[in-house]
Structures are given as structure tokens and as C-alpha cells.
Amino acid sequence: xxxxxxxxxxxxxxxxxxxxxxxxxxxxxxxxxxxxxxxxxxxxxxxxxxxxxxxxxxxxxxxxxxxxxxxxxxxxxxxxxxxxxxxxxxxxxxxxxxxxxxxxxxxxxxxxxxxxxxxxxxxxxxxxxxxxxxxxxxxxxxxxxxxxxxxxxxxxxxxxxxxxxxxxxxxxxxxxxxxxxxxxxxxxxxxxxxxxxxxxxxxxxxxxxxxxxxxxxxxxxxxxxxxxxxxxxxxxxxxxxxxxxxxxxxxxxxxxxxxxxxxxxxx
Amino acid sequence: xxxxxxxxxxxxxxxxxxxxxxxxxxxxxxxxxxxxxxxxxxxxxxxxxxxxxxxxxxxxxxxxxxxxxxxxxxxxxxxxxxxxxxxxxxxxxxxxxxxxxxxxxxxxxxxxxxxxxxxxxxxxxxxxxxxxxxxxxxxxxxxxxxxxxxxxxxxxxxxxxxxxxxxxxxxxxxxxxxxxxxxxxxxxxxxxxxxxxxxxxxxxxxxxxxxxxxxxxxxxxxxxxxxxxxxxxxxxxxxxxxxxxxxxxxxxxx
Numbered sequence: 001x002x003x004x005x006x007x008x009x010x011x012x013x014x015x016x017x018x019x020x021x022x023x024x025x026x027x028x029x030x031x032x033x034x035x036x037x038x039x040x041x042x043x044x045x046x047x048x049x050x051x052x053x054x055x056x057x058x059x060x061x062x063x064x065x066x067x068x069x070x071x072x073x074x075x076x077x078x079x080x081x082x083x084x085x086x087x088x089x090x091x092x093x094x095x096x097x098x099x100x101x102x103x104x105x106x107x108x109x110x111x112x113x114x115x116x117x118x119x120x121x122x123x124x125x126x127x128x129x130x131x132x133x134x135x136x137x138x139x140x141x142x143x144x145x146x147x148x149x150x151x152x153x154x155x156x157x158x159x160x161x162x163x164x165x166x167x168x169x170x171x172x173x174x175x176x177x178x179x180x181x182x183x184x185x186x187x188x189x190x191x192x193x194x195x196x197x198x199x200x201x202x203x204x205x206x207x208x209x210x211x212x213x214x215x216x217x218x219x220x221x222x223x224x225x226x227x228x229x230x231x232x233x234x235x236x237x238x239x240x241x242x243x244x245x246x247x248x249x250x251x252x253x254x255x256x257x258x259x260x261x262x263x264x265x266x267x
Numbered sequence: 268x269x270x271x272x273x274x275x276x277x278x279x280x281x282x283x284x285x286x287x288x289x290x291x292x293x294x295x296x297x298x299x300x301x302x303x304x305x306x307x308x309x310x311x312x313x314x315x316x317x318x319x320x321x322x323x324x325x326x327x328x329x330x331x332x333x334x335x336x337x338x339x340x341x342x343x344x345x346x347x348x349x350x351x352x353x354x355x356x357x358x359x360x361x362x363x364x365x366x367x368x369x370x371x372x373x374x375x376x377x378x379x380x381x382x383x384x385x386x387x388x389x390x391x392x393x394x395x396x397x398x399x400x401x402x403x404x405x406x407x408x409x410x411x412x413x414x415x416x417x418x419x420x421x422x423x424x425x426x427x428x429x430x431x432x433x434x435x436x437x438x439x440x441x442x443x444x445x446x447x448x449x450x451x452x453x454x455x456x457x458x459x460x461x462x463x464x465x466x467x468x469x470x471x472x473x474x475x476x477x478x479x480x481x482x483x484x485x486x487x488x489x490x491x492x493x494x495x496x497x498x499x500x501x502x503x504x505x506x507x508x509x510x511x512x513x514x515x516x517x518x519x520x521x
Binding site: 180 | 316318342343344345346348349350352354355356357358359360361365368369370371372373375377380381383422425429435
């Protein structure tokens, strides 16, 4: 049964018109996608036609050479050492940089702006770019890897720490000022105790990242297990690679879990 | 001695904090500043150690000019002026002892502060200060684990350790319950007497002001509208300072 309402109320508002900018935007995105795919002659064909060629590789991959993982133990140790040294050096530098890059602790607006700008430049390069840069500068080996990771860590840890400093309780800072302390004393006695747990947590986080990043940096000549992977890849030893990849997964996962457990206790 | 001569403070947002204040506070006096919130009590106290800069006029603390003082000069002035805050301003994660040691910053080399290795003499001063406020056994407790009253006592110990001649207290009992507030003011008064502090306290409870003050300064709209002894400050005077009749909210007890 239908009921008809005869009482006319105010006229209903007309729906808004088509949002042409949105339609245009989607159309442009589609066009760019098609153009890009055509440009690189994108096709899924090799997935079907070339699978047989990959059969041998996959077979090797499924038969990992586990003993190799242990044979390259020194390389694993080197990767861990690179990560540890880079984390410690990077985080110590980051604490100083963060103090300069926060309005709360910076000695002046000029220093603050400058520190912010430098840090954002440091962050703009990815880890592998630093790897290529330092391996070219100091040659292959752990030193180049460490230097690359130090800069990578500095960028991340300093930004996170500076943001934490921005948010500290200003009360103790006022007390330090009122007691006649100088800027450095205020940073050390009123700011640092407040940010210490977060800062340590960032250091551990950066260490987690370093385990992964040190492999990538090893690929470009920065030493450690990444170097081994790079060599085995060029020798087509997929059985060894498979074992290394699985071992890497286990190591990274274990360190992440450990670091996370410690971090939870910190904050 | 603290001397204000026609001191004016205008905040960057245009708000007038102090409007031509003339005051002389002799050594050893326990002065309570009363007034409604926004009357300039807090500004008055905070100009003394330069936390709020003076816009015009002349302000001297023990013969040193606070107005126009540079960073180094300001630190030297602040070394002689301790401060207690409404929200205690302790580093909550740090130990009570570390908080009290903050009072020694003005006389501590920067490297010692950075490495956290205070001089033995300064540690002893800090312990003695804690003893005076009766919580020396809490020295290694985290400040956050103490009650509000205990935290304010730590802040008082910080001022004692500073060995300053002038003590400023900006609403020191506003976040405390009545019995604790009385206890804290009693401590302030007793310690100020023992150590010869010149104490300037902001309060907004009339009964507390009358009970503890040697001298009451009433403020309204950035100006001093009453300056006299606690006995002279009767209800009529407070109504004059507050610009309205008194209510139950104006007293702490009852």
C-alpha cells in the first residue's frame, strides 16, 4: 500500500554536479598507466612461455645447500658487526643532531633551520645510494658499509628523536633555567631524562633496520653476507642462495623479535 | 632586596601583564601576592628571575639589574633566585636526588652535568636539603612515584640546595589538597626563616595568605592595589583587591 504525502515542504536540494576534476584526474592516471605499459612493452607472456627455462633454477632453489650457511659464518658475523657499529655511531651522532634540530634545545633559529635542512637532505638518499657512494669512496669492505649505514641511521634516528624532544614537558626545562643552568646543562639534565626511553627505542629500531640494510649494502660491496649473496648470485649457485635467504629470514626475524621485546620494556 | 621601579610588562600578544609596578621587598621578608587569575601575580613573580622579560622600567635583585640583562648576567641573577612552581616541574623519570641536584646547576661545570657526575659536596648539599624537608629516605626513588605534596617538597629541597637568597613560589599549593597545601606553606615559611630567604609567594586563598604572610601585596589588572601587613588585610581589603564580594571559593579551609 502506498501513501502519498501531499504536503509540499521546501524544495529538495539538487545533487551536486559531476566532479569533473576528479573524473579528469582518474582519466589522466589511466592514460599514464597505459602509456607506461606500452612504453616498456609490458606483457605477462614470459610467465607462461619461459616457466620451463626457470625449472632448473627452481629445482636448485628447492634443494638448499644448508652447509653453506655455516661455512660463511664469518660473513654473518661481519654483517652483525657492521650493523652494531653503525647503530652505535649513528645513534650517538643522531642524539647531538636531534638536539640541534629541535626548537626546544637548539641554540638559535638559524642553527635549528640549518640542522633540519641538513637532516632532510641526509634522509633523502636511500641506504643503497650511500652504499654505492662510500664503496666508491673508500673501496669495498666493511668500512664503506659502516659509513653508509651511519648516515642512514643518523637521518632516521635524529628525526625521530628531534620530534620527541619537541614534545617534552617544558616544566623541568623552566626549572633548569630558573636554577641558573645553561643550555647544555638543561639539555642534559632536564631534556635527556625525559626522552631517554624513546631514544633508546629508536636506537634499537635503527639496529633492526641495519640488519636488513647491511645485506643490501653488502650487495653493492659494503661487506658481510650481502657480499656473499652477490658473489653466489653471479655464480648461479641457487642452492646456496636459497639456504642464505632462508637463514637471513630467520636471523632478521629473531633480531626483530628480540629488539621489540626489549623496546616494549623501555617505554 | 628586590626593587621594582615603574615596571611594565606587555606580552607579545599585546596583553598588559604589569602596569607600572613600584615595590621594594627587603631581605628576609615573607611576601604573599594575592589577586584574581589574570591580575598579574604570576607575571610579577616571574619578572624577578627574568622568566618574563620586563618591557620597561627598572628591576633590581640584590643590586643586579634584571631588565635588559644578557644571557650570562641572567644566569648569574638566577643563581641567587630559587623558584617553586605550581606543577612542581620535576623531571618525573629522574630520581629525587637528581632533581634536587638541578638546584646546583649554576655552580656545576657543564661537563659534570652532561656526564651526570656531580661533585661530592653538591650531593651532600642535596642530601642535606632533602633532610630539611624530611624525605631524605626517598633520595633514590623516581620523582613520579611520590605524592603531590612530596613532589613539592622535592622542589623545595631543590631550592634549598641552590643556596639562593630569594625564593619565588608561583602558586605552589594550587595543585594540592588543603592539608598538604598547609604543610607545604608551613615548610616554606619555616625554611625561609631558618635560612633567611626573601620569599615571594603567589596564592589565591585569603586565609592562607593571612596566616603565613609578613606582608600582603594585592594585585588587580597588572597594578598593585594593596600593600600592607596581614593584619591590615581584612575582608574589605580583599573585596577591594578582587573587585567583588568574597565567596567560599576564596578560602582553602571550610
